[in-house]
Amino acid sequence: MKEEIVERIERTLEKIREIASEGVPILVEGKKDEEVLRTLGVEGRIIKVSQQSLNTLIDQLYGCRRVLILTDFDEKGEKIAKTLSSLLEIGGTIPLHEMRNELKHALAGQVSCIEGIKKTLLRLNRRDLTFGGVKFGRKK
Numbered sequence: 001m002k003e004e005i006v007e008r009i010e011r012t013l014e015k016i017r018e019i020a021s022e023g024v025p026i027l028v029e030g031k032k033d034e035e036v037l038r039t040l041g042v043e044g045r046i047i048k049v050s051q052q053s054l055n056t057l058i059d060q061l062y063g064c065r066r067v068l069i070l071t072d073f074d075e076k077g078e079k080i081a082k083t084l085s086s087l088l089e090i091g092g093t094i095p096l097h098e099m100r101n102e103l104k105h106a107l108a109g110q111v112s113c114i115e116g117i118k119k120t121l122l123r124l125n126r127r128d129l130t131f132g133g134v135k136f137g138r139k140k
Helices: 002-021 031-039 054-060 075-090 098-106 114-125
Strands: 026-028 046-048 066-069 094-096 129-131 134-136
Touching (some): 002 066, 002 114, 031 046, 054 075, 066 075, 066 098
Parallel strands (some): 026 046, 026 066
Antiparallel strands (some): 129 134
């Protein structure tokens, strides 16, 4: 069971890394979310939505065909995702939710936030993880 959860999370992270490498911006709530994604090998444009107004954010995303929304899975994150999705669609941008939903289901009962993904993987895996050539081990 744990192996299946880890595989689902790792598969989803691979999709996220791939879409980011294609130039699709990723929207996260805050600095720690970005840091965790970076340590898990996600490169590309990650935008922290908590550090700017919605108008600034929408202006910043003008012309983007697709945007990946990776807000937390709690009530606040759900509300942010819904609001962003509506605003982006009005501007002609396609908000991508699939990977967020995949992570949410894989992490159900484990964590409710993006920043908890790495710790969860380490706990479930009970081994070191390597992402993007960088090894992450549990502290002893």
